[in-house]
Amino acid sequence: MNLARFSERIEGLKYLVDKMELTGSRVRRYLMRMPFSSDRDLLEGHFDILQKACEILSDQKVKPVLMQLEHLFSKIHDIQGTLTALKEKRILDEVELFEIKHFSIICADAAALCLQAGFVHENLYPLQEAFNMLDPDHTGTVSFYIYDSYSKSLAEARKQVASIDPGRDAGTWDRLQDIIQKEELAVREKLSLKLAVMYRALQENFDRIAWIEIWFAKARLALMYNMVRPETVPYDRPGVLSVVEMVNPAIADTLENAGEKFQPVSVTLNSEPCLLTGANMSGKTVVLKTLALIQALTQFSFFVPAQKASIPLVKDVFLVIGDKQDQYRGLSSFAAEMLDLDRIMANMAVGTKMLILADEPARTTNPAEGAAILCAFVEYLEKNGVMSLISTHYGDLGLSCRKLRVAGFQGSNVKGRLDPLRINRYMNYSLIEDKGGSVPLEALNIARLLGVDESFIDTAKKYLK
Amino acid sequence: MPFTDQIIRYGSLSVVGLGKNTGKTECLRYVMDRLYQRQKVVAVTSIGIDGEGVDRVTATPKPEIFLEKGMFFTTVASYYSKKRFRAEICEVLPNETVLGKMITARALERGKMILAGPADTLLLQNWVHQMPQEYPIDVCLVDGAISRLSPASPAVTESMILAVGAAYSLNMRTLAEKTRFVFDTVHLPLADISLRKKLENITRGIRGISAGGEITDPGVESALLPAGVRDVMDKCENRIYVPGAVSNALLKTLAERKEVERTELYIRDFSRIFAEPRVFYSFLRKGGRMFQLFKTRLLAVCVNPVSPEGYRLNSEELVDVIQKEVGVPVYDIKKMEG
Numbered sequence: 001m002n003l004a005r006f007s008e009r010i011e012g013l014k015y016l017v018d019k020m021e022l023t024g025s026r027v028r029r030y031l032m033r034m035p036f037s038s039d040r041d042l043l044e045g046h047f048d049i050l051q052k053a054c055e056i057l058s059d060q061k062v063k064p065v066l067m068q069l070e071h072l073f074s075k076i077h078d079i080q081g082t083l084t085a086l087k088e089k090r091i092l093d094e095v096e097l098f099e100i101k102h103f104s105i106i107c108a109d110a111a112a113l114c115l116q117a118g119f120v121h122e123n124l125y126p127l128q129e130a131f132n133m134l135d136p137d138h139t140g141t142v143s144f145y146i147y148d149s150y151s152k153s154l155a156e157a158r159k160q161v162a163s164i165d166p167g168r169d170a171g172t173w174d175r176l177q178d179i180i181q182k183e184e185l186a187v188r189e190k191l192s193l194k195l196a197v198m199y200r201a202l203q204e205n206f207d208r209i210a211w212i213e214i215w216f217a218k219a220r221l222a223l224m225y226n227m228v229r230p231e232t233v234p235y236d237r238p239g240v241l242s243v244v245e246m247v248n249p250a251i252a253d254t255l256e257n258a259g260e261k262f263q264p265v266s267v268t269l270n271s272e273p274c275l276l277t278g279a280n281m282s283g284k285t286v287v288l289k290t291l292a293l294i295q296a297l298t299q300f301s302f303f304v305p306a307q308k309a310s311i312p313l314v315k316d317v318f319l320v321i322g323d324k325q326d327q328y329r330g331l332s333s334f335a336a337e338m339l340d341l342d343r344i345m346a347n348m349a350v351g352t353k354m355l356i357l358a359d360e361p362a363r364t365t366n367p368a369e370g371a372a373i374l375c376a377f378v379e380y381l382e383k384n385g386v387m388s389l390i391s392t393h394y395g396d397l398g399l400s401c402r403k404l405r406v407a408g409f410q411g412s413n414v415k416g417r418l419d420p421l422r423i424n425r426y427m428n429y430s431l432i433e434d435k436g437g438s439v440p441l442e443a444l445n446i447a448r449l450l451g452v453d454e455s456f457i458d459t460a461k462k463y464l465k
Numbered sequence: 466m467p468f469t470d471q472i473i474r475y476g477s478l479s480v481v482g483l484g485k486n487t488g489k490t491e492c493l494r495y496v497m498d499r500l501y502q503r504q505k506v507v508a509v510t511s512i513g514i515d516g517e518g519v520d521r522v523t524a525t526p527k528p529e530i531f532l533e534k535g536m537f538f539t540t541v542a543s544y545y546s547k548k549r550f551r552a553e554i555c556e557v558l559p560n561e562t563v564l565g566k567m568i569t570a571r572a573l574e575r576g577k578m579i580l581a582g583p584a585d586t587l588l589l590q591n592w593v594h595q596m597p598q599e600y601p602i603d604v605c606l607v608d609g610a611i612s613r614l615s616p617a618s619p620a621v622t623e624s625m626i627l628a629v630g631a632a633y634s635l636n637m638r639t640l641a642e643k644t645r646f647v648f649d650t651v652h653l654p655l656a657d658i659s660l661r662k663k664l665e666n667i668t669r670g671i672r673g674i675s676a677g678g679e680i681t682d683p684g685v686e687s688a689l690l691p692a693g694v695r696d697v698m699d700k701c702e703n704r705i706y707v708p709g710a711v712s713n714a715l716l717k718t719l720a721e722r723k724e725v726e727r728t729e730l731y732i733r734d735f736s737r738i739f740a741e742p743r744v745f746y747s748f749l750r751k752g753g754r755m756f757q758l759f760k761t762r763l764l765a766v767c768v769n770p771v772s773p774e775g776y777r778l779n780s781e782e783l784v785d786v787i788q789k790e791v792g793v794p795v796y797d798i799k800k801m802e803g
Contacts, residue, residue, distance in 0.1 A: 077557055095566055095568055098557065102557070142555075143555045143571070144553060
C-alpha cells in the first residue's frame with residue numbers, strides 16, 4: 001500500500017501532500033510511491049533525516065545555500081526514459097547523451113550544496129567520469145554534440161563535406177553524409193556502452209536527488225504546521241497510542257480563514273475498542289479523521305501535527321466514515337459500510353495489527369439492528385484486542401468497553417442564530433472518560449441554535465418519550 | 466530594408482502568414498539573413514501549426530529553414546536528429562510536447578532544419594523571455610501562425626510582420642480586405658494598465674468589469690452561446706472580458722444590445738478573434754469598443770504575388786492596393802530577396 005492509495009482513503013492526507021512544494025511530477029511520483037511502513041528502524045532512520053532537514057531549514061545562515069539547492073532541483077529533468085535506455089543497453093541519441101551530461105553536472109553541484117548545508121543523507125555518487133566522457137575537449141560546458149575529437153574519420157569526413165556544395169556534387173555530399181552518420185552512430189554506441197557501466201550510480205543519484213527534495217519538502221511542511229517527531233512503538237509489541245493536542249491541518253486552515261481557531265484535542269487508545277460519544281457537531285468525526293491522519297503520517301515518515309505523539313506501528317489503518325456510497329458498484333452507503341466492516345473482520349481473522357477508526361457504524365439502518373451490528377463489531381474488536389475508536393449516537397448498549405465522551409456543548413450563552421463555522425466558540429472538544437452508558441440528548445437543542453424552524457422543533461419534542 | 470533596425474530594437478519578432486504558402490518562410494529567411502549580416506545573434510523557433518498545420522498531427526514535414534553558424538534554435542528532438550550539420554545541444558526544455566522532447570541548440574555551421582517549437586502561448590512567452598537571459602541573443606524570431614488551429618499566440622513577441630500572398634486568394638480585393646482586417650485587429654487599443662494587471666492571469670471563462678474596475682465572475686464558462694453572453698452582460702455593467710475565442714455569435718450578441726454604445730469587450734490579443742470581418746466591423750460601427758491585453762507592433766506587410774500554382778499577380782499593383790488599406794509599409798517579398 002503506497003501513499004497514493006492511502007491519500008484516497010485517509011482524508012486530509014492529500015491536503016498535506018498538495019501543500020508540499022515539489023518541483024514537478026518526477027518528484028511527486030517518488031513521494032506517491034512511498035510504501036506504508038511498519039519497520040521501526042526504517043522509520044526512525046527517516047525521522048533522523050527529517051529532523052536534520054528541519055534543523056537546516058531553521059538555520060538562517062544556510063538559507064542562501066538552500067535557495068541555490070532549490071533552484072538546482074527545478075533544473076532537473078525527468079530523464080528516467082534515458083536511464084532505462086541505458087539499463088537496457090540501447091544506443092543513446094545525442095539528446096539523451098546531453099541529458100546524462102547535464103545531470104552529471106547537476107549532481108556535482110547538488111552534492112557540494114548539500115555538504116555546505118550540512119545535509120549528509122542520500123549521498124550522491126560522483127559522476128565526474130561520465131561528465132569527462134561527454135566533454136572530451138575539456139571545455140567544462142554543459143552543451144553537447146558528437147565532438148570531432150571522438151573519431152578521426154568523423155572529423156575528416158566533416159572537414160571534407162564542408163568544402164562541398166551539395167547542389168553541385170550531390171553524389172559526394174551524400175556519400176560523405178553517410179560516412180558521418182555511420183561514424184556518429186559508432187561514437188554514440190561506444191559512449192552508450194561505457195555509460196551503461198555507470199547505470200547504477202546514475203539511477204541511484206536520480207532517485208536520491210528526488211529524495212533530498214522530498215525530505216526538505218517534508219521538513220518545510222513540518223515547520224509550517226508545527227509538527228513533532230512521533231515516538232514509535234514497535235509493531236510486534238502492544239502499546240498505547242497517545243496523542244497530545246493534535247490538530248487537523250486542513251480543518252485548522254479552513255477555520256483560520258474564517259478567523260477561528262482549531263481547538264487541539266488529546267487522546268489515548270489501548271489495544272482494545274473504545275466508544276466515542278458526543279453531541280452532534282461536537283467533532284467526533286474530526287477526532288477519528290485526525291487520528292487516522294496522524295497514524296498514516298507517522299508510517300509514511302512524516303512528522304505529525306500534535307504537541308507530542310506516541311504511535312504503535314500497525315499494518316493497516318481503517319477509517320470507516322459511513323457516508324461512502326459506491327453507486328458505480330451499485331452499493332448504498334449501508335452496503336458499502338458493511339463490506340468495509342467485513343474486510344476489517346477478515347483482517348482480524350488473520351491477526352493483522354490494525355488501527356480502526358469507525359464513524360457511527362450502522363447508523364443508516366433501523367436503530368434496533370444498527371445497535372446490534374455495532375455491539376457485535378465491538379465484541380469482535382475486543383476479542384481480538386484491536387486498537388480502535390468507534391463513535392456512536394446509540395446509548396445504553398450495555399457494553400463494558402472503555403468510553404470517551406466529547407465534553408460538549410456549552411450553549412447556554414448563545415444569543416440568536418448560530419453560524420456553523422462559529423460553533424467552536426461554544427463547544428469544548430476535549431475528550432473525557434465516561435463511566436455511564438447514556439449518550440447526550442442535544443440534537444434538538446443544536447437544531448434550534450442552527451435556526452431550524454421553532455414549531456418544527458416543538459413538534460419533534462412531542463414525539464420524545 | 467528599414468525594418469531590420471526596428472526588429473533589433475524590439476528584440477523579438479514573429480512572422481505570421483495569412484494562410485499557407487503566403488511567403489512566410491521566405492520572409493523569415495530574409496529577416497534572418499539581414500540580422501546575420503548585421504552580426505546579430507538570433508534564436509528562432511516555430512509555433513508549428515499554421516496553414517500547412519496538420520504537421521503536428523501527421524508529422525508531415527514543414528518547410529526547412531536555413532540556419533547560420535551561431536544561431537540558436539528550438540525544435541523537437543525528432544527533427545533535430547535528422548539534421549545534416551553540426552550543432553550543439555544547449556538545453557532540453559522541461560515540457561515535453563506531443564512530438565516528444567523539445568531542445569534548444571546552437572548551430573556550429575550552416576545547415577537546414579525543420580522547426581517545431583512551443584505549442585502554447587505560455588510556453589512561447591517563456592521562451593521569448595528566457596532565451597535572451599540564458600544565451601547571448603539579440604533577437605528572438607518566431608515562425609508564427611494565424612489560424613484557429615494554433616493554441617499559441619504570436620502576440621507575445623514585441624513586433625510582427627504579416628505575410629500576405631496570392632496563395633490565400635488571387636483576388637486582390639479579397640487580399641486587401643483580409644489584410645486590412647488583420648491590421649485593424651492588431652491595432653485594437655490596449656486596455657488600461659490596471660485592468661491588464663488584473664486580467665492577464667485569467668485565461669478561461671468570462672469576467673465582468675464593474676464601473677469601479679472590480680473584476681466579477683458571473684460563473685459562465687464559455688462565451689460561445691448567445692444566451693450565456695446576454696446573461697453575463699445583464700450582470701456585468703457593460704464591460705466584459707473574454708479570454709478565449711471571440712466568435713461571430715459573441716460579437717453579434719453584443720452588437721444587438723440596446724446599450725451597444727456603452728459596451729466594452731476586453732480580449733487577450735488579436736489572435737483570439739475568430740469572428741468574420743463584417744461582424745467585427747458591425748460591432749465597432751454600432752459604437753461597441755474592443756480592447757486587448759497584449760499588443761504587438763506590426764512593422765510591415767510582405768506580399769507574395771506568386772501562388773503555388775504559378776499564377777502571378779501584378780506586384781506593383783498588389784503592393785499599391787494593400788498599401789492603401791494599411792498604415793504600415795508593404796513590400797514584395799520576391800523583390801526583397803532579389
